[in-house]
Amino acid sequence: MRVFVADHPLITHKLTVLRDKTTAQPTFRALTEELVTLLAYEATREVAIEEITFETPVCETQGVQLARPLPLVVPILRAGLGMLEGMVKLLPTAEVGFLGMVRDETTFQPVTYAERLPDDLSGRQCFVLDPMLATGGSLAAAIQFLFDRGADNITAVCILAAPEGLEALEKATEGRNVTIVLGAVDERLNEQGYIVPGLGDAGDRLYGTID
Ligand SMILES: O=P(O)(O)OC[C@H]1O[C@H](OP(=O)(O)OP(=O)(O)O)[C@H](O)[C@@H]1O
Numbered sequence: 001m002r003v004f005v006a007d008h009p010l011i012t013h014k015l016t017v018l019r020d021k022t023t024a025q026p027t028f029r030a031l032t033e034e035l036v037t038l039l040a041y042e043a044t045r046e047v048a049i050e051e052i053t054f055e056t057p058v059c060e061t062q063g064v065q066l067a068r069p070l071p072l073v074v075p076i077l078r079a080g081l082g083m084l085e086g087m088v089k090l091l092p093t094a095e096v097g098f099l100g101m102v103r104d105e106t107t108f109q110p111v112t113y114a115e116r117l118p119d120d121l122s123g124r125q126c127f128v129l130d131p132m133l134a135t136g137g138s139l140a141a142a143i144q145f146l147f148d149r150g151a152d153n154i155t156a157v158c159i160l161a162a163p164e165g166l167e168a169l170e171k172a173t174e175g176r177n178v179t180i181v182l183g184a185v186d187e188r189l190n191e192q193g194y195i196v197p198g199l200g201d202a203g204d205r206l207y208g209t210i211d
């Protein structure tokens with residue numbers, strides 16, 4: 001598993017505002033989107049392209065386009081949905097699949113409640129979006145879901161990760177082609193499984209507390 005932690009003053013600045021508990025929901029949403037666009041630049045560094053010949057108004061020349069099959073972007077509901085617009089700003093022709101997952105807050109085990117993905121993901125670059133990699137259980141289950149559909153090239157974009165979650169994910173994806181692109185790696189998890197210092201519950205801050 002390859003891990004890239006962003007190192008850019010604008011990302012650190014935006015993350016600081018995102019973490020602040022006084023930041024209101026509209027600003028939180030806007031910043032999430034902006035942060036993802038910055039992280040997406042790194043995450044798509046190795047996006048598959050193919051050479052094409054085309055004409056400028058002056059002459060025939062060579063260029064590149066995204067290779068087929070086009071990449072698949074998979075936000076993990078709910079919180080990952082807040083990252084989708086930021087990602088497709090850079091990949092406007094990507095297809096989008098959905099996975100709905102919620103973590104049981106007592107056992108920390110992920111429960112999958114929705115799925116809308118292509119049946120065959122072989123040869124497809126997949127970009128999974130979830131802002132929080134805490135115990136790593138949700139992301140590991142999402143990645144396993146994609147492996148089971150034949151995916152073999154997965155990049156996850158997360159805003160924050162805990163060291164414990166990264167370690168667990170490393171074990172769960174051993175020997176597979178998985179890349180994680182992160183805004184920051186925080187200190188630890190607390191007893192409630194929250195990332196410290198973190199930003200709280202990303203889904204609640206984006207969409208409100210529903211339970
Ligand atoms: O690494 P883990 O320990 O599995 O925790 C991380 C998961 O928790 C959050 O989702 P949550 O279950 O709160 O659902 P929500 O997005 O609907 O709020 C987050 O968006 C991840 O999916």
Ligand SMILES: O=c1cc[nH]c(=O)[nH]1
Pocket residue numbers: 079132134193194195196198199200201202203
């Ligand atoms: O800190 C955390 C951990 C899990 N899910 C969140 O939204 N935040």
Ligand SMILES: [Mg+2]
Pocket residue numbers: 079201202203204
């Ligand atoms: Mg939540």
